Amino acid sequence: MTGNFGLALFSAILYAVAIPGYGLSSAYKSPATLGLIYGIIFGDITQGLIIGCSIQLLYLGVVATGNNMPSDQAMAGIIAIPIALSQGLDAQMAVTIAVPFGILGTFFNNMKRSINIWFLHYADRKAEEGNVKEINRCAVLYPWLFMSALQIIPIFIISYLGPTAAQFLIDYLPSWVTGGLSVAGGVLPAIGFALMITQIGRKEILPYFFIAYFMVQYMGLNTMAISVFGVCLALILFFNGSQKKGGEVHE
């Protein structure tokens, strides 16, 4: 069985070319949206969304502080979703495939930030001449073209060979490995949440975490329902907070 040439090329272009746009690329390269895109291509939107969003769960709460990306959700989605859809894998298996590629993707980010040092020094020299045009190119055109050229080939090769390799692995892996990996798939989202708790979870506000956690466990509320309560709670606290400030001024 061979890979799909056109699809692999599409994935490579989708990943490589679409770098600019703060937040915009993180939206259309989020596994949730990628699930929709590949779902349309494979003619199974429902399954695409389910697989994409299962991968999305791994990366909730993962914040790239100081642009130190702990993992690359775009890479995870672009590789794993087409493999899962073409091989008819379930969401758990797709998550397992996504994880290593999510980590591999951070390599590109680090490579980009190393190569950009060269453009930075070039911009330094152009600043001496007051050449704004070239500095502008160092900010957009050069890093963009360079990174696209560098990324497009490896992504293409991985996407092209991926389905065959994945099928081979799935056929020959013992059940405790696949079973164990799907257990891991259930636990991995915990990393993102734990990262957030580490960053903003002072002990004074940690009870709010437990309230929401056990609202889910005991009442079985879904995310949308809890968001409604969460926003109301936040507004109450905000207005109470501002009133207190106002009161202090009058005293």
Place this chain on the structure above:
Amino acid sequence: MSERVLTKKDITKSRFRWFITLELPNSFERLQAVSFTYTISAALQKLYKDDKEGLKDALKRHLEFFNTEGTIGSLIVGVVLALEEKKKLEGDVDPEVITNLKLGLMGPIAGIGDSLIQGTIKSIILSLAASFGLQGNIIGGLLPFLFPLTVYFVGRYLAILGYNLGTEAVNKLIGSGLMTNIINVASILGIFMMGALSGSYVKLSTPLEFTIGSSGKSIAVQEVLDSLLPGLLPLLCIFGIVWYFKNKKQNYLLLVISIMIIGMLGSLVGIF
């Protein structure tokens, strides 16, 4: 307020450049230095159109180290443009002041932005998207676009605000009670949503069973745990990882691999 050269359009255009290229030329050496210079370069050209030396100095000044969170950081773009304009028109602004202002604001603003915008708002939007998408609802694939949309308009507003308020007012705003209140409430909302997401999406259970005596009566460990406290195992996982992050090196890769190996070993011996 003194006479002004830069128009509202110059501010929003600069801010748009910031929005588009922020992380693209990011380098290990000086992080967002090139993107910041690019952001304000057109405005600088307009200010220094008859002063080539002044332009060179300004370019060099902004190619220095800079790193912050992009959305709330738009405030800095506005303030810096106001200062650069004041420096050119009135000449009483020391270039050191501009550099120090950037260095002084970028830390606190990155702190606010990372927890409020990246941590809270982005996580909430993506988790809502995921919860729709898992049911096969097409909204799940479209909802992620709400994030750049929010970032775009909030950033645009903040850049204009920063330009109009100027340095002192922005410093005051960052240290004000209102800001403390917003940060406090945002982190509460963030941690609350993390609780909800953890409860919904972290999954771990055990198929272990013990048979007592020869009667053949068996006790499922998971049932005992559920009657004790539902969701106990996932909660232990989460706080185990929190403990690891707080006490050991924050090694994401090692953690992922460890979880996979523990999962496989557990599956082999039948714990999971």
